[in-house]
Amino acid sequence: MNEANEKTSKPADPLEPLRAMRDAYLDAMAKTMVEAVNSEAYAQATGAMLEGYLSASAPLREAVDKSMLQALQQLSLPSRQEVAALAERFTNVEMRLDDIDAKLDAIQLRFHPDGPASKSEPAPRASAAAAPGKNTGTRATASANRSRGGRRFVRRGVGPPQR
Amino acid sequence: MASYVASPNPFADLGRRLLAFNRVLTTKAPIAQTPKELIWALNKAKLYRYTPVLAARDRHRIPLLLIFAIMNRPSILDLRPGHSFVEYMLGQGYDLYLLDWGVPGFEDRHMKLDDYALEYLPRAIRKVKTAAECEEFSMLGWCIGAILTTIYAAMRPDEGLRNLLLLTAPLDFSNRNGITFARWTDEKYFDVDTILDAFGNMPGEMIDYGAKALKPVENYITNYCKLWDNLDDPQVVEAWHAMNTWVTDNVPMAGGAYRQLIVELYRHNRLMKNELVVRGKRVDLRRIRANLLTVIAEGDHITPPCQSEAILAKAGSRDKELYRIPGGHIGIMAGSAAPRTTWPHIDAWLSARSR
Numbered sequence: 424m425n426e427a428n429e430k431t432s433k434p435a436d437p438l439e440p441l442r443a444m445r446d447a448y449l450d451a452m453a454k455t456m457v458e459a460v461n462s463e464a465y466a467q468a469t470g471a472m473l474e475g476y477l478s479a480s481a482p483l484r485e486a487v488d489k490s491m492l493q494a495l496q497q498l499s500l501p502s503r504q505e506v507a508a509l510a511e512r513f514t515n516v517e518m519r520l521d522d523i524d525a526k527l528d529a530i531q532l533r534f535h536p537d538g539p540a541s542k543s544e545p546a547p548r549a550s551a552a553a554a555p556g557k558n559t560g561t562r563a564t565a566s567a568n569r570s571r572g573g574r575r576f577v578r579r580g581v582g583p584p585q586r
Numbered sequence: 587m588a589s590y591v592a593s594p595n596p597f598a599d600l601g602r603r604l605l606a607f608n609r610v611l612t613t614k615a616p617i618a619q620t621p622k623e624l625i626w627a628l629n630k631a632k633l634y635r636y637t638p639v640l641a642a643r644d645r646h647r648i649p650l651l652l653i654f655a656i657m658n659r660p661s662i663l664d665l666r667p668g669h670s671f672v673e674y675m676l677g678q679g680y681d682l683y684l685l686d687w688g689v690p691g692f693e694d695r696h697m698k699l700d701d702y703a704l705e706y707l708p709r710a711i712r713k714v715k716t717a718a719e720c721e722e723f724s725m726l727g728w729c730i731g732a733i734l735t736t737i738y739a740a741m742r743p744d745e746g747l748r749n750l751l752l753l754t755a756p757l758d759f760s761n762r763n764g765i766t767f768a769r770w771t772d773e774k775y776f777d778v779d780t781i782l783d784a785f786g787n788m789p790g791e792m793i794d795y796g797a798k799a800l801k802p803v804e805n806y807i808t809n810y811c812k813l814w815d816n817l818d819d820p821q822v823v824e825a826w827h828a829m830n831t832w833v834t835d836n837v838p839m840a841g842g843a844y845r846q847l848i849v850e851l852y853r854h855n856r857l858m859k860n861e862l863v864v865r866g867k868r869v870d871l872r873r874i875r876a877n878l879l880t881v882i883a884e885g886d887h888i889t890p891p892c893q894s895e896a897i898l899a900k901a902g903s904r905d906k907e908l909y910r911i912p913g914g915h916i917g918i919m920a921g922s923a924a925p926r927t928t929w930p931h932i933d934a935w936l937s938a939r940s941r
Contacts, residue, residue: 434900442815453803461766470775477780484784501690511695514629521628521709528716534721545623554820580911 606817615827618661620672620858622684626713630688633710635717636672640679646940648748649681649718651711653731656687656702657793657839663728665920666828671929678933680940681718683709690840695786697840698866699847703737706765708745711738715746724749724875724936728919729775729889733757734856737864739874749939750876750903751932754915756889758896759855765890766800771848778844780850789845790836800887829920858896871897879935881918881928889913907935 435440459465495502501509599615611706626633652672654660663684664672675682685707690697714723723746727735732755739750770776781788816822832889839847856862862869878901882891891910898906911918911928918928 445811449803449808453801453808456802457800460802463769466770466772466775469770470777474777474780494857507691507693507695510691515695517628518705518709525709525712528650528712528758545635545637547641548621 587910594895597884602815606823607814610813610823610827613827615666615824615831616830617666618664619657620664620665620670620676620679625683625717626707626710628709630690630694631687631710631814632686633713634684635685636676636682636684638681645679645681646937648722648724649683649714649720650675650726650936650940650941651683651714651725651733653685654687654705655728655730656690656734656843657730657790657837658859659684659805659835659837661835662686662832663914664694664919665832666824669825669922669925670829671919671924674925674929675933678937680936682728682859683710683717689836689837690787692786694768695782695841698736698842698845698864699737702843703734704741704865707734707738708742711745722746722748724751724940726751726753726932727755728753728835729756729915732894733847733851734872736857737862737869737873739876740871741864741873742864743873743875744781747876748938749879750879751936752894752897753881753919754883754886754889755880755894755897758858758893759852760805760858761890761892765852765894766887767796768852769805770796771852773853773864776848780846782845784840785838785841787838787841790838790880792841794833794836798808825922829916832920860900871900872902874901874903876903878903879907879909879932879941881932882908882910883913883915883918884910885913885917886915905939909935 493501621637622634623637624632625635652660652663654663667673672682672684687702687706699719711723711725715721725731725735725739725747727750732752735750736752736755736757739747759765759768770902771778795919813823813826816826849860850856854861857869858871860868860870860872878898880894880897883889884891895908898908909931911931913921913923913928916923
């Protein structure tokens, strides 16, 4: 009875039949398209289109690369390849530093076996949202945010909130 | 009989709706809002530790590291306040870490799966173990992240990985007829080297097009119709806006890793055959010893269920579980049903193994 009342009291939208027709049409079209894209013919066609685009644009890309390289040389600026090579070397240096960091951690652990060198325990958030079916206590422990032997290469506090 | 009350000013109503529609499509929703701290960085990769919400004595002992795909932002794991896997798991008492692979530049075009799984991941894990003061850890890999975590688990079985969770993991490529991407990237039609010679990395827009083209009508038409129909429902609009913000934030895929994915996995299925070689060594899935949970989305069109099933038989783990759930590739973790279905199951499985 209540349901019937709800149904009658709800204003009917004259566009509803059109919407239902649209949805039925889209459903049918979706099924057809899924079959179409899952075919060999589609794979062949997209492959050919991509190859065509890449082949057609290759001469232009080469010309742009060449003229850009010349312009950069004239201006005594490094090329893209040179900057990329530099970035790769920089990453290698970062890795070596990380290796050293790991070794220092191991050494420090040997002398202070009670706790790791770059130990850092963030304090729980006081205003955290309650989680269903679990202890929701958000006791912020002041002593939790300790940082023994702050280390280089561990960037702290750069973050929140991200984005 | 039902009566319809027409809007007193239909043009004003239409204008208002168009403005709302335009706002959602052209602005970015605030996503990935859960507080976190950067604790390690290498090249573009960044390791974050989420600020816990429970005191240390109420938390699980074993930390959990989240690994997402290399060609999407990991913000999908922390989509929006009130609807975030990260927020949920923090509430359940996990010490949570996220490895964000970042956006590869031209200089990273040679990076391979080898580098991700055996160079970056072990270093990040070392930092997790140090920060958590725990020699053991759990790892959750989603999509390509699951490939990386699987490779790591097989290559480094003695480095403390206790629990391995694989979500919609594209690991088995043997059923070529069941995988649309495998058809598209067949060597008869798709020249991966020409693309990478032209672009260096695989452009994010092309990856996005590929994912959307699997269901073109849903992704290019129906999706927008749903938004238009629900413009008066703030909850639907907010969810749509957040998801659209994530979907449109495309990340290129490092050229070397993309070539491996297509040639070694999609075409030759080397990982599942125990033939994949990384850093000169064969990846033998039988060496995986961590407790294993594989989550399969039954309606997944990007990673069909057939790609994630075989790992259970191949992995050497004694404690293995397969969990099937209705939903799509992203929907099982970020959809409206996820807080009632996928997340509690992951928590129940993991909490029993995190003591």
